[in-house]
Amino acid sequence: METLDKYDIAILRELQAEARLTNAELAQRVGLSAAPCWRRVRALEEAGYIRGYHAEIDRHKIGLGVLAFVRLDAERNTGDLTLAMEQAIAQIPEVVSCHYISGTGTFELQVVARDLDSFSQFARTVLLNLPNVKDMHTSFSLGEVKAGGALPLAHLGPVRPVVRGAAA
Amino acid sequence: METLDKYDIAILRELQAEARLTNAELAQRVGLSAAPCWRRVRALEEAGYIRGYHAEIDRHKIGLGVLAFVRLDAERNTGDLTLAMEQAIAQIPEVVSCHYISGTGTFELQVVARDLDSFSQFARTVLLNLPNVKDMHTSFSLGEVKAGGALPLAHLGPVRPVVRGAAA
DNA sequence: GGTGAAAGCGAGGACCA
DNA sequence: TGGTCCTCGCTTTCACC
Numbered sequence: 014m015e016t017l018d019k020y021d022i023a024i025l026r027e028l029q030a031e032a033r034l035t036n037a038e039l040a041q042r043v044g045l046s047a048a049p050c051w052r053r054v055r056a057l058e059e060a061g062y063i064r065g066y067h068a069e070i071d072r073h074k075i076g077l078g079v080l081a082f083v084r085l086d087a088e089r090n091t092g093d094l095t096l097a098m099e100q101a102i103a104q105i106p107e108v109v110s111c112h113y114i115s116g117t118g119t120f121e122l123q124v125v126a127r128d129l130d131s132f133s134q135f136a137r138t139v140l141l142n143l144p145n146v147k148d149m150h151t152s153f154s155l156g157e158v159k160a161g162g163a164l165p166l167a168h169l170g171p172v173r174p175v176v177r178g179a180a181a
Numbered sequence: 182m183e184t185l186d187k188y189d190i191a192i193l194r195e196l197q198a199e200a201r202l203t204n205a206e207l208a209q210r211v212g213l214s215a216a217p218c219w220r221r222v223r224a225l226e227e228a229g230y231i232r233g234y235h236a237e238i239d240r241h242k243i244g245l246g247v248l249a250f251v252r253l254d255a256e257r258n259t260g261d262l263t264l265a266m267e268q269a270i271a272q273i274p275e276v277v278s279c280h281y282i283s284g285t286g287t288f289e290l291q292v293v294a295r296d297l298d299s300f301s302q303f304a305r306t307v308l309l310n311l312p313n314v315k316d317m318h319t320s321f322s323l324g325e326v327k328a329g330g331a332l333p334l335a336h337l338g339p340v341r342p343v344v345r346g347a348a349a
Numbered sequence: 350g351g352t353g354a355a356a357g358c359g360a361g362g363a364c365c366a
Numbered sequence: 367t368g369g370t371c372c373t374c375g376c377t378t379t380c381a382c383c
Contacts (some may be wrong), residue, residue, distance in 0.1 A: 030233075030235070033200060062242045065329075068200045068234050068329070082282070099324075114321070116200075121320065152289065154232060161235070163235070164294070
């Protein structure tokens with residue numbers, strides 16, 4: 014699995030948009046017959062291009078009205094302390110994502126909570142009690158302009174729709 | 182679909198973790214037989230709890246080495262201008278997510294790019310050319326401490342594993 | 350790499366408790 | 367509501383081009 018050809022790209026695109034496509038439907042959309050299409054999907058999974066398949070759940074429907082962007086600054090910035098902090102953060106369910114941002118020891122988190130009260134309590138009792146935390150800055154999402162996190166694939170190649178039997 | 186019971190919660194949890202489960206396997210895991218399990222999945226989809234199913238693609242494997250957190254400040258903050266800005270942002274493939282942050286007109290974006298050069302060019306030619314942009318602040322992810330964005334479900338109820346036939 | 354075909358199993362619906 | 371049965375179509379794996 015060295016490089017991706019147009020079929021692989023098309024498969025990634027389709028599965029990123031709609032992971033529960035049947036193999037038959039997927040094959041038709043990318044312009045392949047079922048067997049080779051299925052083999053490619055398997056190869057993409059095994060090579061690690063596809064890390065998994067997930068249902069996207071509506072945050073608001075399950076009562077998580079608050080999405081906060083939190084920046085945590087670390088007190089000190091040695092490898093050990095940072096690692097311990099990372100491990101502690103990664104285990105918190107309310108933390109939806111966390112990235113290490115810079116050599117100065119800042120983490121950018123996305124945190125969900127039921128409401129502002131709930132967030133506030135969470136921030137005080139959990140986030141600020143993490144080891145090695147110096148400071149915290151929070152911004153709240155007031156509106157989702159774009160969500161879903163689908164990655165662009167256009168850079169992988171000229172992504173013309175694949176039409177079966179069409180000459181180049 | 183007023184409220185979720187323990188079966189619904191279990192279904193959401195399993196499908197969030199692994200969307201391509203067969204219905205038979207899912208039913209077994211949540212402690213239901215196939216037909217009612219499948220009916221519930223359908224109901225959850227139709228009620229909007231499940232917004233879709235997506236393959237998670239490895240950003241690095243497809244050559245997107247850079248993930249940036251970008252804050253865009255709007256020049257002026259009227260409804261029309263903000264809306265136009267939002268619509269422009271939402272259409273940019275490299276923008277993986279975008280949230281409106283505060284009444285002062287700040288947007289928090291996640292942007293992917295091949296490398297720093299590529300990001301830099303993208304920022305100059307696309308982001309800074311958006312209508313109504315005043316200012317831009319960028320932080321780069323140096324490490325994914327936690328990713329995937331799975332929502333916590335524990336607040337929906339005491340989430341004991343459902344065991345078939347086990348008395349409470 | 351691609352196609353086509355065969356076998357086994359799950360999806361999806363009807364119906365009962 | 368959950369459980370059972372039944373049928374169709376898909377998945378998955380052949381062998382072969």
